[in-house]
Amino acid sequence: MSVYRTLTAAEAVDYARQHAGLAQPDALVAAEEVGDGNLNLVFKILDGQGISRAIVKQALPYVRCVGESWPLTPDRARIEAEILLVHGEFCPRHTVKILHHDAGLAVMIQEDLSDHLIWRRELLKGAFYPQAARQLGEYLAQTLFHTSDFYQPPQRKKAEVSRFTNPEMCQITEDLVFTDPYIEHERNASDPSLAADVAAIQADRALKAAVAALKHRFLSQAQALLHGDIHSGSIFVAQGRLKVIDAEFGYYGPVGFDIGTAMGNLLLNYCGLPGLLALREAAAAREQRLQDVRELWLAFAGGFQALAAEKSRDIMLAEPDYVRRFLREVWIDALGYCGTELIRRTIGFAHVADLDSITDESMRHECQRHALNLGKMLIFAAAHISDADALVARIRQNG
Numbered sequence: 001m002s003v004y005r006t007l008t009a010a011e012a013v014d015y016a017r018q019h020a021g022l023a024q025p026d027a028l029v030a031a032e033e034v035g036d037g038n039l040n041l042v043f044k045i046l047d048g049q050g051i052s053r054a055i056v057k058q059a060l061p062y063v064r065c066v067g068e069s070w071p072l073t074p075d076r077a078r079i080e081a082e083i084l085l086v087h088g089e090f091c092p093r094h095t096v097k098i099l100h101h102d103a104g105l106a107v108m109i110q111e112d113l114s115d116h117l118i119w120r121r122e123l124l125k126g127a128f129y130p131q132a133a134r135q136l137g138e139y140l141a142q143t144l145f146h147t148s149d150f151y152q153p154p155q156r157k158k159a160e161v162s163r164f165t166n167p168e169m170c171q172i173t174e175d176l177v178f179t180d181p182y183i184e185h186e187r188n189a190s191d192p193s194l195a196a197d198v199a200a201i202q203a204d205r206a207l208k209a210a211v212a213a214l215k216h217r218f219l220s221q222a223q224a225l226l227h228g229d230i231h232s233g234s235i236f237v238a239q240g241r242l243k244v245i246d247a248e249f250g251y252y253g254p255v256g257f258d259i260g261t262a263m264g265n266l267l268l269n270y271c272g273l274p275g276l277l278a279l280r281e282a283a284a285a286r287e288q289r290l291q292d293v294r295e296l297w298l299a300f301a302g303g304f305q306a307l308a309a310e311k312s313r314d315i316m317l318a319e320p321d322y323v324r325r326f327l328r329e330v331w332i333d334a335l336g337y338c339g340t341e342l343i344r345r346t347i348g349f350a351h352v353a354d355l356d357s358i359t360d361e362s363m364r365h366e367c368q369r370h371a372l373n374l375g376k377m378l379i380f381a382a383a384h385i386s387d388a389d390a391l392v393a394r395i396r397q398n399g
């Protein structure tokens, strides 16, 4: 195993030449660092025509957007690469291909997806990808079913839980999603005019108890190998195509966390649209987002149910009444986690462009308040929302 060092652009090119497995490695001549996430270095490796042929992604030993004052395990790169390999085995159509990885250097080489676009950026412009939500639901059904106890032999599953124990990254989620927004914390960030809303959230004992229950399940329910941070910025789309990247927060956790995070990011866009687009376009795009949320759930639940009927290896778990009961539990969890994502992306450490890029201040605050209220409603009402149509009706009632 190699010893860790941070790669320069020139070293990234050499590395790709040696390890990407391309037919003409010497055609690779330059690298461009394009990382725009919170954590890592990402190089596009270019040929003589300036066309990107592969991606070299390396974990830094700290949180990139903060600096060396926030150290962070580079082992997250091994976990990310290995999760994407597992997910790629079960859903190759919608998982980025990992061409090579090295745990010592905390580096991986991925297929280049430059012929796709980041979904969040498309959603900000009001662009609609009618198949994307269904494809994301399919990715979630395949990856979560095949890594769950429905499919994995129990001894192998326990070994996998251990291989993917990801304590430092989980702690970030535990803190940033489930704790900081509900207390005064220096990592939180929100517009000063939301101060009263923030104070109300932080004083709401019933809300804190409901979020505590969600946090407890995140801490203790090893149901399946999650992506762990499946937001629209970690999803590439093109017409009829969708690919998931960036699984470094993954671990064995509650299935509803992935579903809720994905839904939450679609709903953050729903809340932000009136501040991002003109009235008519915003209204149309909002309808598409509601359709996306519905499709996402139906594709996931339908896919999981079909896989459970066809491929479950545990004959007890395969009992159709139990599968239905399990999916009901996932639904309730997902609505709760959708609520916590809406809240943490509005008043916590890591925000989203769907709200923060709204330039009109009062409109931005209105959209942010909407996200907070929708988040609270979902956390409280989760167990009383029967299905995807009832969810859409509730969201409409909420504003």
Ligand SMILES: Nc1ncnc2c1ncn2[C@@H]1O[C@H](COP(=O)(O)OP(=O)(O)O)[C@@H](O)[C@H]1O
Binding pocket: 034, 035, 036, 037, 038, 039, 040, 041, 042, 055, 096, 110, 111, 112, 113, 114, 118, 233, 234, 245, 246, 248
């Ligand atoms: N496989 C890929 N193909 C093309 N561009 C990529 C690929 N992976 C990452 N990128 C680019 O790098 C950016 C950051 O990647 P990401 O994996 O989200 O980093 P981080 O882990 O720091 O959040 C993406 O938004 C995208 O623009």
Ligand SMILES: CSC[C@H]1O[C@H](OP(=O)(O)O)[C@H](O)[C@@H]1O
Binding pocket: 037, 038, 039, 063, 172, 173, 176, 229, 233, 234, 246, 349, 350
């Ligand atoms: C200190 S990490 C903050 C935040 O960043 C991650 O998102 P991204 O995919 O944009 O890097 C994750 O959501 C973390 O909660």
